[in-house]
Amino acid sequence: xxxxxxxxxxxxxxxxxxxxxxxxxxxxxxxxxxxxxxxxxxxxxxxxxxxxxxxxxxxxxxxxxxxxxxxxxxxxxxxxxxxxxxxxxxxxxxxxxxxxxxxxxxxxxxxxxxxxxxxxxxxxxxxxxxxxxxxxxxxxxxxxxxxxxxxxxxxxxxxxxxxxxxxxxxxxxxxxxxxxxxxxxxxxxxxxxxxxxxxxxxxxxxxxxxxxxxxxxxxxxxxxxxxxxxxxxxxxxxxxxxxxxxxxxxxxxxxxxxxxxxxxxxxxxxxxxxxxxxxxxxxxxxxxxxxxxxxxxxxxxxxxxxxx
Amino acid sequence: xxxxxxxxxxxxxxxxxxxxxxxxxxxxxxxxxxxxxxxxxxxxxxxxxxxxxxxxxxxxxxxxxxxxxxxxxxxxxxxxxxxxxxxxxxxxxxxxxxxxxxxxxxxxxxxxxxxxxxxxxxxxxxxxxxxxxxxxxxxxxxxxxxxxxxxxxxxxxxxxxxxxxxxxxxxxxxxxxxxxxxxxxxxxxxxxxxxxxxxxxxxxxxxxxxxxxxxxxxxxxxxxxxxxxxxxxxxxxxxxxxxxxxxxxxxxxxxxxxxxxxxx
Numbered sequence: 001x002x003x004x005x006x007x008x009x010x011x012x013x014x015x016x017x018x019x020x021x022x023x024x025x026x027x028x029x030x031x032x033x034x035x036x037x038x039x040x041x042x043x044x045x046x047x048x049x050x051x052x053x054x055x056x057x058x059x060x061x062x063x064x065x066x067x068x069x070x071x072x073x074x075x076x077x078x079x080x081x082x083x084x085x086x087x088x089x090x091x092x093x094x095x096x097x098x099x100x101x102x103x104x105x106x107x108x109x110x111x112x113x114x115x116x117x118x119x120x121x122x123x124x125x126x127x128x129x130x131x132x133x134x135x136x137x138x139x140x141x142x143x144x145x146x147x148x149x150x151x152x153x154x155x156x157x158x159x160x161x162x163x164x165x166x167x168x169x170x171x172x173x174x175x176x177x178x179x180x181x182x183x184x185x186x187x188x189x190x191x192x193x194x195x196x197x198x199x200x201x202x203x204x205x206x207x208x209x210x211x212x213x214x215x216x217x218x219x220x221x222x223x224x225x226x227x228x229x230x231x232x233x234x235x236x237x238x239x240x241x242x243x244x245x246x247x248x249x250x251x252x253x254x255x256x257x258x259x260x261x262x263x264x265x266x267x268x269x270x271x272x273x274x275x276x277x278x279x280x281x282x283x284x285x286x287x288x289x290x291x292x293x294x295x296x297x298x299x300x301x302x303x304x305x306x307x308x
Numbered sequence: 309x310x311x312x313x314x315x316x317x318x319x320x321x322x323x324x325x326x327x328x329x330x331x332x333x334x335x336x337x338x339x340x341x342x343x344x345x346x347x348x349x350x351x352x353x354x355x356x357x358x359x360x361x362x363x364x365x366x367x368x369x370x371x372x373x374x375x376x377x378x379x380x381x382x383x384x385x386x387x388x389x390x391x392x393x394x395x396x397x398x399x400x401x402x403x404x405x406x407x408x409x410x411x412x413x414x415x416x417x418x419x420x421x422x423x424x425x426x427x428x429x430x431x432x433x434x435x436x437x438x439x440x441x442x443x444x445x446x447x448x449x450x451x452x453x454x455x456x457x458x459x460x461x462x463x464x465x466x467x468x469x470x471x472x473x474x475x476x477x478x479x480x481x482x483x484x485x486x487x488x489x490x491x492x493x494x495x496x497x498x499x500x501x502x503x504x505x506x507x508x509x510x511x512x513x514x515x516x517x518x519x520x521x522x523x524x525x526x527x528x529x530x531x532x533x534x535x536x537x538x539x540x541x542x543x544x545x546x547x548x549x550x551x552x553x554x555x556x557x558x559x560x561x562x563x564x565x566x567x568x569x570x571x572x
Contacts, residue, residue: 030537034315061533061541066364072540220363271367271534272357273405275315
């Protein structure tokens with residue numbers, strides 16, 4: 001049996017659903033020694049802002065049970081350096097490169113979308129409306145449906161023919177209402193979920209373990225939360241969902257496809273071994289064959305919920 | 309910064325306490341199959357994540373290359389936390405994912421009198437440095453430690469190079485050790501100084517090197533998640549106030565490249 005791992009997303013046909021999550025895979029180039037970047041379904045690069053950002057002071061990361069907290073503060077080289085120095089070295093003709101956008105207000109987001117959508121090597125724009133680390137905004141967009149909708153509209157207007165993905169925060173009362181608002185605002189797909197806000201302290205020094213005090217929790221610990229969010233959002237909206245949160249194996253990938261996701265992103269698991277995403281992309285068709293799954297389209301959203 | 313490296317699953321060959329008290333003080337040599345590494349520069353490091361970690365702890369652990377031969381990779385590990393405790397209890401035949409050699413190693417200037425300043429487990433990279441140095445007669449070592457000296461690979465090194473050990477029995481001994489460092493840095497101000505150890509130790513070395521106008525490198529031990537430049541968790545402030553990545557641009561830096569204050 002040959003299996004079909006390909007996935008159709010709005011404006012984008014990917015060879016497999018295994019992508020890498022923003023902020024966990026650098027600009028892609030860092031991981032090139034450990035696997036063939038072209039074997040991935042997509043690469044979502046480190047969040048980009050109009051100007052370079054220094055990021056937060058150290059310490060920026062802390063380990064937690066089956067997970068980690070980060071407060072990097074969106075340190076990045078800025079969109080100009082990315083387009084000039086990084087993008088040309090990425091295999092963008094063979095694997096979609098997705099730019100992750102970070103800005104402090106809607107106008108800035110729109111300007112960034114304009115710059116990135118004009119770049120030939122960028123296949124899609126992922127809007128970070130949920131990063132909890134930077135005090136000056138970001139979080140507010142993702143927590144208010146009206147603001148999330150307006151922001152999506154503003155980005156979409158400047159995105160040309162590039163698909164716009166909106167990355168949702170789980171730190172909300174009702175993720176479905178934000179998802180609906182983003183889709184109404186024109187989102188082509190939803191990335192689900194960003195990190196959960198968390199905290200770690202040291203009882204001896206009496207200090208927080210992160211200089212920023214609060215950080216984003218990620219890793220296997222959050223997989224059940226991600227699975228619940230993806231399932232709820234898939235029930236509510238017709239736009240494709242790209243699942244992210246604690247995925248560390250091909251089995252995990254299928255769990256998210258089962259609850260309705262179109263594709264997935266590997267995040268913190270890239271730190272567990274730098275060839276993780278490549279291995280999962282390679283293992284997925286083997287697992288599908290073992291389970292008799294002919295295509296992801298046939299398997300997607302087939303979760304059977306027993307009648308109570 | 310060009311990034312290279314190899315990632316492989318290899319077998320643990322042995323986990324052996326160092327010296328008669330190694331087990332009591334948690335000091336071990338961990339030997340693994342050479343994962344197919346190209347020759348490394350002393351001061352480069354590897355990331356190790358044994359299968360036994362499962363999904364917790366999540367992060368691999370960084371270690372300086374203590375010794376790399378075509379057959380095997382040797383690490384010097386002190387059991388001092390969740391990850392290293394598991395590593396030191398591994399049995400031969402257990403599997404671990406290893407990637408490296410990573411980062412930038414120590415400068416090698418064979419004809420220049422060179423002193424290695426090591427604090428505790430920071431002795432590890434200097435084992436490889438001594439073993440690969442073409443003119444060991446030009447090498448000296450000053451080593452500060454808290455566990456018994458036999459828990460470290462010091463005595464074997466002292467057989468081939470000029471080496472001094474200082475045991476810090478209580479914090480009251482610290483000024484005496486700093487005085488020894490001061491004397492040493494002054495003596496080698498015209499040579500090359502290489503340091504590896506805890507952050508306060510490196511801050512002291514940097515301060516002394518600046519005072520005496522000495523050429524000095526320090527190897528940082530900033531916490532890191534991936535080791536390959538992907539997470540931006542291990543950054544350090546450089547002299548210009550910008551962040552540099554310890555994993556790819558370090559862990560070895562010239563002192564004048566960095567701000568190097570007590571808190572990162």
